[in-house]
Amino acid sequence: MSFTEKDVINALRHVDDPDLKKDLITLNMVKDVKVEGKKVSFTVVLTTPACPLKERIRQDCENAVKEHVAEDLELDINMTATVTSYVADKKSLSEVKNVIAIASGKGGVGKSTVTANLAVALAQTGAKVGIIDADIYGPSMPTMFNMENARPGVVEREGKTMMIPVEQYGVKILSIGFLTQPQDAVIWRGPMASSALRQFITDTEWGELDYLFVDLPPGTGDIHLSLVQNASVTGAVIVTTPQKVALADAQRGLSMFQSQSVNVPVLGVVENMAYFTPEELPDNQYYIFGRDGGKLLSSRYEVPFLGEVPIVQGIREGGDAGEPIVMDENSPVSKAFARIAEELARNVAIRNAAQSETERVEIKTWE
Numbered sequence: 001m002s003f004t005e006k007d008v009i010n011a012l013r014h015v016d017d018p019d020l021k022k023d024l025i026t027l028n029m030v031k032d033v034k035v036e037g038k039k040v041s042f043t044v045v046l047t048t049p050a051c052p053l054k055e056r057i058r059q060d061c062e063n064a065v066k067e068h069v070a071e072d073l074e075l076d077i078n079m080t081a082t083v084t085s086y087v088a089d090k091k092s093l094s095e096v097k098n099v100i101a102i103a104s105g106k107g108g109v110g111k112s113t114v115t116a117n118l119a120v121a122l123a124q125t126g127a128k129v130g131i132i133d134a135d136i137y138g139p140s141m142p143t144m145f146n147m148e149n150a151r152p153g154v155v156e157r158e159g160k161t162m163m164i165p166v167e168q169y170g171v172k173i174l175s176i177g178f179l180t181q182p183q184d185a186v187i188w189r190g191p192m193a194s195s196a197l198r199q200f201i202t203d204t205e206w207g208e209l210d211y212l213f214v215d216l217p218p219g220t221g222d223i224h225l226s227l228v229q230n231a232s233v234t235g236a237v238i239v240t241t242p243q244k245v246a247l248a249d250a251q252r253g254l255s256m257f258q259s260q261s262v263n264v265p266v267l268g269v270v271e272n273m274a275y276f277t278p279e280e281l282p283d284n285q286y287y288i289f290g291r292d293g294g295k296l297l298s299s300r301y302e303v304p305f306l307g308e309v310p311i312v313q314g315i316r317e318g319g320d321a322g323e324p325i326v327m328d329e330n331s332p333v334s335k336a337f338a339r340i341a342e343e344l345a346r347n348v349a350i351r352n353a354a355q356s357e358t359e360r361v362e363i364k365t366w367e
């Protein structure tokens, strides 16, 4: 029995993206379908290289083609990814697909540690990633990336001076810490910090990025407003620890993003320091700060729970040594961070698809 490209495309209409709940052809995720005798090849373009469902989608494609076209064919499925972006009115950062704010209510909950590890984890999947460290009270990215003496580059573009981020472990970085001496940062006033953030957004040559993380100071303040005024933010991630005091503050942070004036979707909650695990006894878990606080927060606000990170000495050591623990592929914590990064990338893709759908529906109502 002979068959054509059209038969293969029709077979793939039976395969849904499990997150986006539509078939791959409708979602325009299949390219380069070729049929030569019994040889069938095509490319599936996923919404992120960090897609946790990659293997499942590949298998579903194989099953569908074998069921609806022919059992005995030679299949060559190429899995690739193009990160999606959806912003109705892009204010700046034209080559950046997604700006992701990382916030916490309380200080010291590990927001910067989570940012650094998620950024490196996504870069390891092949995504193009950047970080803006806007934490005036404790810009820690220079230390966490072992770049304490680095200074951003400068270029002239059409008469305008543009900054060039520094790059480490495949991540482009700009930090308020690069512009100040460590002892000076705390005396910065809000307006100075806001103006530095504006420069990082409007006067910086970031190049193409899939994900740009913005590590915000703890709490809710001017910098948060400055960010949403100067950039179109895809969504926010809230980092919290499980104690009641941290959760109460995290709740305030979450409500700020969801408020009408800020109106940034919350992509999810990360629970850091969820439990203590001695490295030599990885099966022992001690819930010293309480249990499941982050999960409860996310279910109360109906936002995704992205995952939990235990308290592990190696995380602190990695931070201090300037090598995020996710770079140690043998560490179980590095797998936890990689899974959280996948969950985040997945929720970015879902958010972008939902937004474009909303827009499409809105346009229809005007017809």
Ligand SMILES: Nc1ncnc2c1ncn2[C@@H]1O[C@H](COP(=O)(O)OP(=O)(O)OP(=O)(O)O)[C@@H](O)[C@H]1O
Residues within 6 Å of the ligand: 104, 106, 107, 108, 109, 110, 111, 112, 113, 114, 135, 137, 138, 140, 217, 218, 272, 273, 309, 310, 311, 312, 313, 315, 316, 317, 319, 320
């Ligand atoms: N899961 C963890 N296990 C062990 N140590 C951790 C963990 N998460 C963070 N730390 C350590 O706790 C300290 C505070 O972390 P970090 O600087 O990331 O917090 P933060 O929320 O960004 O703080 P800030 O209030 O300055 O913004 C650091 O020394 C870091 O290495």
